[in-house]
Every structure is written in structure tokens, then in C-alpha cells.
Amino acid sequence: MSAAQPRLPLGFRAAGVTAGLKASGRPDVALVVNDGPDHAAAAVFTTNRVEAAPVTWSRQVVADGRVDAVVLNSGGANACTGPQGFADTHHTAEHVAGVLGISPGDVVVCSTGLIGELLPMDRLLSGVDVAAGELSPDGLEAAAVAIMTTDTVHKVATHLGDGWSVTGIAKGAGMLAPALATMLVVLTTDAVVSQPDLDGALRAATALSFDRIDSDACMSTNDTVVVLASGASGVRVDRGPLTDALTQVCASLARQLIADAEGAAHDIAIEVRGAASVEDALEVGRAVARNNLFKCAIFGNDPNWGRVLAAVGTTGATFDPMRLDVAMNGVQVCRAGGVGEDRSLVDLAPREVHVLVDLHAGAESATIWTNDLTHDYVHENSAYST
Amino acid sequence: MSAAQPRLPLGFRAAGVTAGLKASGRPDVALVVNDGPDHAAAAVFTTNRVEAAPVTWSRQVVADGRVDAVVLNSGGANACTGPQGFADTHHTAEHVAGVLGISPGDVVVCSTGLIGELLPMDRLLSGVDVAAGELSPDGLEAAAVAIMTTDTVHKVATHLGDGWSVTGIAKGAGMLAPALATMLVVLTTDAVVSQPDLDGALRAATALSFDRIDSDACMSTNDTVVVLASGASGVRVDRGPLTDALTQVCASLARQLIADAEGAAHDIAIEVRGAASVEDALEVGRAVARNNLFKCAIFGNDPNWGRVLAAVGTTGATFDPMRLDVAMNGVQVCRAGGVGEDRSLVDLAPREVHVLVDLHAGAESATIWTNDLTHDYVHENSAYST
Known part of the structure; x- marks a missing residue:
């Protein structure tokens, strides 16, 4: 793990803004955009059978191995919200796609917050517009802050390879693993990698990191870990070193989640x-x-x-x-x-x-x-x- | 469930005394004795693979379907105490047998309290001597009080049949089921029953009661539910009504355990x-x-x-x-x-x-x-x- 100030790899922009979803007035909408040239992606999701609408949506988006953008909101999980909840997720992806000039089918949606309430869509979509205007290669920290719920600090980790890097952001707190945690994680890399290698590396990395933390044995409805590869570094990376890098970043984020788990003293x-x-x-x-x-x-x-x-x-x-x-x-x-x-x-x-x-x-x-x-x-x- | 003041069925005596095992000075040693003429018995135990010495001992005692006495102590679980812990349980049973003039192989031993500490045997055996001297048909409440740990009230339940009865005492608090609870239960009946009927009725009753409470998902090392039948009423009871009676008493005790679970507000x-x-x-x-x-x-x-x-x-x-x-x-x-x-x-x-x-x-x-x-x-x- 490098001690360097974490920043987005080449080919990515991000933003985090306050859309008014949270009563606290804290930031609550984030965008992470992959400008390419590659758009390889992979993801793992909660194994909870009661999954939130954005999880159902995002599984489909990731199925073809391409993702151009991730939109995330805190202030509401959009879980147990029925057909309207799914329609809202779909609408969010379409709105992001319209603003960015990409396809809705390449937009992953992540939500976190209270289960069982519909999102205030007008505020959310206005927030997306603002976030799109603020997208920046320096937007990593703002995005990490905007996905916090009961987290007391934002979580970022990075790994510097030889001419390429991996950087991730995470939110956690209660219910902590793709198997087991209220957890959203976006990983980005500018390495040139094949989609199967990216998928295999992600599964290996999460099995050794997020799957091995357990704050309170409670499994969330919204857990998502997604990795995006832009290829912008021009450096081709094989599955072995890619797995090592992702594992290091995921392990760091996992430890940060445990260290900031709700009320933890040890x-x-x-x-x-x-x-x-x-x-x-x-x-x-x-x-x-x-x-x-x-x-x-x-x-x-x-x-x-x-x-x-x-x-x-x-x-x-x-x-x-x-x-x-x-x-x-x-x-x-x-x-x-x-x-x-x-x-x-x-x-x-x-x-x-x-x-x-x-x-x-x-x-x-x-x-x-x-x-x-x-x-x-x-x-x-x-x-x-x- | 009868509203009558619970008391021991015919053929039983009990006692509860202070032996000095607890720092609090509260009662901590109990005896329940079956004077017959029958001595049928059955029991279920924790399914925890790390079982306390008294559980290992008592499984053997109950295997032949005969139990003459149960000795119980709070103030120490005698769990994870190795060969010395088992020797202490064996010694306790031999001491009880000597005092009562029965066989050590017919003495069930139950312990509850902190795991991982040896019992102060001199105090325990002196307590057994005192308890033996105080055995009485009216000793039910004293025995129920002496097995309390973090319980705030003692637990008793009874069922009055036509000329026969079932009465039980229980302690619980944290870790609550034979599958799942820090729980000691002694059930007594003066019905004339076959040992297979007693065993079948006990298993049916606990499956519908103690196995359906779960205070904190923590499984104890010491859980024991034992039933003794004296036959002293002279009334023969079939498995059906016996099962109903045991189920009623166990259900009442189970609810009492949950109502007094550690720190519970609902x-x-x-x-x-x-x-x-x-x-x-x-x-x-x-x-x-x-x-x-x-x-x-x-x-x-x-x-x-x-x-x-x-x-x-x-x-x-x-x-x-x-x-x-x-x-x-x-x-x-x-x-x-x-x-x-x-x-x-x-x-x-x-x-x-x-x-x-x-x-x-x-x-x-x-x-x-x-x-x-x-x-x-x-x-x-x-x-x-x-």
C-alpha cells in the first residue's frame, strides 16, 4: 500500500454533491465516470434474497462486462420499495445516461440508507445534474464523502503499480461483506485488463477481504462492490498482479470499515x-x-x-x-x-x-x-x- | 396452566442453600430428590460440542433411564476445566450419593456460572451436606432460588392433572434452549409413566418450547433439561396427556426465561x-x-x-x-x-x-x-x- 495521497487513476472523473436527500444536509449524491478508452467492469453483490432495486438493476448492467458510470446516493436504500422503487432506479440510470451522453444500460446504480422508503426523485435527479457539472479527475474525496451514512470518516485506498494504479472508495458502518455488510465500494483502475481477468481478480480479492469482515452478522440488501477499468495508462496487467493490487486495496478498505463500524471500541x-x-x-x-x-x-x-x-x-x-x-x-x-x-x-x-x-x-x-x-x-x- | 401455588409433586423433596460459591452471598446449591417408588428419568442437553463436565457426566447418568437425585450449583459452570473439572463433578455425585444413600450413577449434576474456573469443592460439598439436611416437600422455591445467576426472579411452573401433577423450575438469562440457552431446568412429576413415554414426551415438549426461544443466539456449554417421575400419585398417565402437561410447563418456563432475559425491555x-x-x-x-x-x-x-x-x-x-x-x-x-x-x-x-x-x-x-x-x-x- 502506498502512502501517496490517493487519487483517481487516469481515465476517471468523479464528483460528490449535496442533493438534499439527507436531513443532515450532508453530501449525498456521487458520480464516478469512466472516460475510457476501455470500459471493462465486474461486480459482486449482496447474497441477500431481499435485494434492493438498485442491486437488481446493476446486476443486469454488469452482466455484459461494460460499465461507463456509477451513480451512488446515500440518504435512502431504495430497498423493499416494490415496482415504484425499481422504476425510480431505472429512471435514475436514464437520467445519468442522458446527462453524460451514454447508454442507461452502462450505468450502475447504488443506494444506501433507510430501507422501505421511496427516494425523493426530484432532488436526486437535480443532484445528478449538479454532480455531472462538477465531475473532475480530483473528485475522488468528494465522491467518498457523499456515500457516507453513519460512517464517521470517508474511506479511500490506493495501490500504485508501475505506471498504473488501483483506487477504491467505500462506505460501511453497520451490517458489514458482499456476503454480509451495508457496504458500497467503487474500485477504479487505469490498467489495461481483460474483462474475465477483472472479474476473476475482483472475486479473489473480495473473498479475502470483504468476505472476511463481520461487524454484526447482519447482511444488507444493498451491498455492491464494482470495479471499473479504463485502460488509460496503456499498461497491460495480468491477472496475478491485478489480483494482488485489488486485494491490497480491498483489504485496506475492509479494515477501514471495521475500524469505523457503528459504535466500535475495539x-x-x-x-x-x-x-x-x-x-x-x-x-x-x-x-x-x-x-x-x-x-x-x-x-x-x-x-x-x-x-x-x-x-x-x-x-x-x-x-x-x-x-x-x-x-x-x-x-x-x-x-x-x-x-x-x-x-x-x-x-x-x-x-x-x-x-x-x-x-x-x-x-x-x-x-x-x-x-x-x-x-x-x-x-x-x-x-x-x- | 393452574393458578395454584406451585409445589413439588408427591414423592419429591428439594432444598436450596448458600454454600458460598457466589461472591454475592446468595443461595447457590440446590438438591432435588426423587423418593419414588418409581425413578424414571429423561433429559436433553446442550448441542454445544464444547460441553461442561457436568453435562458429560449427566449424559451417562441418564442413559439407563433412572435418576434418584439432581444436584445443582450456581456460581460456577465447571466448563472448560479439563480433567480436574470432570473429577470434581464425579466427586460431587459421589458425595451426594453418600449423603443420601443412593448410587453415584443415579445423580445428575448441573452447574451454571462463569466458564473456565474450577469450583471451590470444599464449599460445594459442605453446601450439599446442609442442603441434604434441609430436604423437604416444600423446598421447591428454595431450590429455584438457588440456581439463579443473572436471573432477577426465580422461575416455577406447574400443571395439575387429575390426581397427578408436573412442576418445573428453571434458570436462564443470557444464552437462551437445549439447543440454544444458558438454561437449567428440573421437571418433576408424580405420574406413573414408562421411561420411553417420559423420554418421548420430554423431547416433544422441549422442541415446542425451549427450542423456540432465542434471547441472543448464544449457545451455552451447560444447558440441561431433566425430568424425573416418582409414580407416587399412583395415577398412570399415557404419553399424550403427559406430553401436553410437560409442554405446558415448559412453555411457561420458556416464556419466563425470555421475560427475564438479560437487560430485555421488550x-x-x-x-x-x-x-x-x-x-x-x-x-x-x-x-x-x-x-x-x-x-x-x-x-x-x-x-x-x-x-x-x-x-x-x-x-x-x-x-x-x-x-x-x-x-x-x-x-x-x-x-x-x-x-x-x-x-x-x-x-x-x-x-x-x-x-x-x-x-x-x-x-x-x-x-x-x-x-x-x-x-x-x-x-x-x-x-x-x-
Whole structure:
């Protein structure tokens, strides 16, 4: 990951504006446009069967591997809005296409916010007009800001290759993965790549990043991760280095999402070692990451390793309960399924928490990132409709 | 359910005493003894693969269908305590057997409290001696009180048959089902029943009661539901009426557990109708019951039905997203997958909340009981090791 100030790769323009969708008056409409010469694209979406209208629309748009623009709004998810909601998404894409002189079938639409309310279309379309007028190669940060919901900071990550780059923006907060998170991500690259390579690289990258974070086990209706390739650098990049670059950018964005998850006071890495398979390691990691009692204990700086074992015990992974080891921030609190070092030795004051579970059942491993369950999480998700 | 003051059926004595296992000085050791003439018994246990030593022991005790006594302690779960933990459970059973003049192999042991710490055996065994001296046909309430952990009230339920009865005590609080809850339950009946009937009736009763509550999706290491039949009434009861009676008592105890779940401010019934199968209805009900965002919304009196649909969408149940209906406390907030009546019409001020999800995919139904996710839940489970 480069320390350089992130900016859009060659061939892209972006903008973010305030259209009045949010009561707060904060920016809420973004555009990302690929000026080419290439227009390769790929995307992954939520696996939630109750998917928002923009997800249904965008799946079709991406199916032919070409995307010219992405329009995103915060301030409303346009989910569970029936035929009118879909018509609104369609209308938004047509409006963007008209303004930019492109085809509606090449416009991905992303929405995020409260489920079950129709979007104020007049404001949204006016916002699109304003955003189109402000499109700029320097518009990355403005677009990243305009897609925030309960995020406290905007999220950007970049990877500089040799004459090419990948840059991504993301919003997250509650419900965090294409499998599992309220998450919109737009990735851009100026590399010259084939569409199949782009698709394969995106799936590999998200499997190792967004699919391995889990803030609250809640799966959104709107998750979208889309990647656009302009080819404007003129540098041809093979699938291997492209996958590496996308994985780095996605991993950075994923960690930023967890670090800014609603109400989180600790970022927790659950590393599972000694698994018979990667699938086992992931199942165990997820079970711990989703255990509310464990998450509350971490919030209280309580190294309650019994709750880790209780979570591991709910899985179908291969292990012998009498051989399980658990370390928390380097202290081996559980050894061979029983009491290990004194739990009072564990320091949970730092924000970063590392839980290591050794199943002693094989050579595979995986890490799931999550956060603790806090008063602020309850407050944010009870006091406001989001 | 009878309104009569619950008491033990004929043939049973119980006691509850303070042995000093709890820092609070509250009662923490209970005995329930079956004086016969019959000693039929059955039990169900946690399905957690990381099971506490007393669960491992008690599975063996119940295997032959005979139990003479149950010893229970709060103040320590004796889970994840290795070979020493199992030796302690074995020693406890032998001690109870010696005091009562019965066989250790007929003594069920139940423990509840913090995972990962050895029990103070001297105090526990002294407590058993005191409890044995206090055994009484009137000891039901004392036993129910002595098994409480973070419970705020003790739980008792009874069913009066024609010349026979069933009475049960329970403790719960966090992690709530034999599949799913920090739960110890002792059921007693003076009916004359065959052991196979008792076993079948218990499994049917728990499937419809404890298996349908889910306070926080966390599965305990210690859950035990044991039923003892003394035959002291001399009344022979068939499996049908026995199942009905056990189901009534278990359903009452299950509701009491949910009503007293850690930090709960609302009791929530999630009724799923129109399912293609009972399994589908249960899967959908559980998915909603485990959705933290939904549970936070209910805490905040926010009828955020979008979070219900987002949870339904994560299941594999048969349904068409465009036909889903959701009502909250009688208001049809979602109709055909989209916006229904105004959400502001929903009154979530009462403690009892009813969420009705109609899948429009069949004729089956099921209800899952849960509660909301509150500041007090986070507080109780972060501030204290339990």
C-alpha cells in the first residue's frame, strides 16, 4: 500500500454533491465516470434474497462486462420499495445516461440508507445534474464523502503499480461483506485488463477481504462492490498482479470499515489456526465474531475466553474440545480445552485485539475481522432509523 | 396452566442453600430428590460440542433411564476445566450419593456460572451436606432460588392433572434452549409413566418450547433439561396427556426465561405464517430473532420493518421477496415486499411485541420468542464475568 495521497487513476472523473436527500444536509449524491478508452467492469453483490432495486438493476448492467458510470446516493436504500422503487432506479440510470451522453444500460446504480422508503426523485435527479457539472479527475474525496451514512470518516485506498494504479472508495458502518455488510465500494483502475481477468481478480480479492469482515452478522440488501477499468495508462496487467493490487486495496478498505463500524471500541482479529480446511477456519472465526456475549466481554476489557470456546463449540469444524487452545493478545488463557495462563495477564485496553484459536486439527488458517458490541452500537441502532 | 401455588409433586423433596460459591452471598446449591417408588428419568442437553463436565457426566447418568437425585450449583459452570473439572463433578455425585444413600450413577449434576474456573469443592460439598439436611416437600422455591445467576426472579411452573401433577423450575438469562440457552431446568412429576413415554414426551415438549426461544443466539456449554417421575400419585398417565402437561410447563418456563432475559425491555414474539414447512417457519423466525439491528430498533421503539425483511432474505426458506408481508403489533407496515401502512401507526411502547411475517408460500407456521438488544444487555455482559 502506498502512502501517496490517493487519487483517481487516469481515465476517471468523479464528483460528490449535496442533493438534499439527507436531513443532515450532508453530501449525498456521487458520480464516478469512466472516460475510457476501455470500459471493462465486474461486480459482486449482496447474497441477500431481499435485494434492493438498485442491486437488481446493476446486476443486469454488469452482466455484459461494460460499465461507463456509477451513480451512488446515500440518504435512502431504495430497498423493499416494490415496482415504484425499481422504476425510480431505472429512471435514475436514464437520467445519468442522458446527462453524460451514454447508454442507461452502462450505468450502475447504488443506494444506501433507510430501507422501505421511496427516494425523493426530484432532488436526486437535480443532484445528478449538479454532480455531472462538477465531475473532475480530483473528485475522488468528494465522491467518498457523499456515500457516507453513519460512517464517521470517508474511506479511500490506493495501490500504485508501475505506471498504473488501483483506487477504491467505500462506505460501511453497520451490517458489514458482499456476503454480509451495508457496504458500497467503487474500485477504479487505469490498467489495461481483460474483462474475465477483472472479474476473476475482483472475486479473489473480495473473498479475502470483504468476505472476511463481520461487524454484526447482519447482511444488507444493498451491498455492491464494482470495479471499473479504463485502460488509460496503456499498461497491460495480468491477472496475478491485478489480483494482488485489488486485494491490497480491498483489504485496506475492509479494515477501514471495521475500524469505523457503528459504535466500535475495539477492532478484533480472530485468527484460527490448525484447521483441517480453510472453510473450517472461516466457520470458527465467524462463529466467534458473531457471538454477542464475547463481543460484549471485549467491550468490557474482559478476557472471557470461555465465551470463545462456547462459540467454537457451535460449529461443525473438525476439532477435539480437549485440544483447543486460545490466546488473547498473546496470553495463552486456554490450553488443551482448559484453564491456561491467568486471565488477569491479558491487556485489552488497546483498540486492537488479537484472538488466536488453535484447533490442532490441520494446517489451514484464516482470520476474520470484527469489532466489539457496545453501548454506542445499541444507541446508534435504536435511536435512529438508518 | 393452574393458578395454584406451585409445589413439588408427591414423592419429591428439594432444598436450596448458600454454600458460598457466589461472591454475592446468595443461595447457590440446590438438591432435588426423587423418593419414588418409581425413578424414571429423561433429559436433553446442550448441542454445544464444547460441553461442561457436568453435562458429560449427566449424559451417562441418564442413559439407563433412572435418576434418584439432581444436584445443582450456581456460581460456577465447571466448563472448560479439563480433567480436574470432570473429577470434581464425579466427586460431587459421589458425595451426594453418600449423603443420601443412593448410587453415584443415579445423580445428575448441573452447574451454571462463569466458564473456565474450577469450583471451590470444599464449599460445594459442605453446601450439599446442609442442603441434604434441609430436604423437604416444600423446598421447591428454595431450590429455584438457588440456581439463579443473572436471573432477577426465580422461575416455577406447574400443571395439575387429575390426581397427578408436573412442576418445573428453571434458570436462564443470557444464552437462551437445549439447543440454544444458558438454561437449567428440573421437571418433576408424580405420574406413573414408562421411561420411553417420559423420554418421548420430554423431547416433544422441549422442541415446542425451549427450542423456540432465542434471547441472543448464544449457545451455552451447560444447558440441561431433566425430568424425573416418582409414580407416587399412583395415577398412570399415557404419553399424550403427559406430553401436553410437560409442554405446558415448559412453555411457561420458556416464556419466563425470555421475560427475564438479560437487560430485555421488550418480549418479542416472531410469528411466521404461510411457510412451506415448519422448518422454513423456524428458520425465518430465528433469523429475525438473531438480527442485532432489528433487536436494537425494537429497543428504540422503532418499527424498522426493513430490518425484518433484510433478515428474512438471509434464509433459504421458500418465498418470493415481492410477496412478503410484515405486520408489527397489528399494523401492516409491509405489503407485497414494499411499503404498507405508515410505520408511525405502530405502538411499540408495550413490553409485548408481535411481529407477523407472512411468506405466502404454504400453510405452515411457527413462533419464535426473543427479546430486544439493549444498553442493559451490553452492560451486564461487559461489566461482569458471568
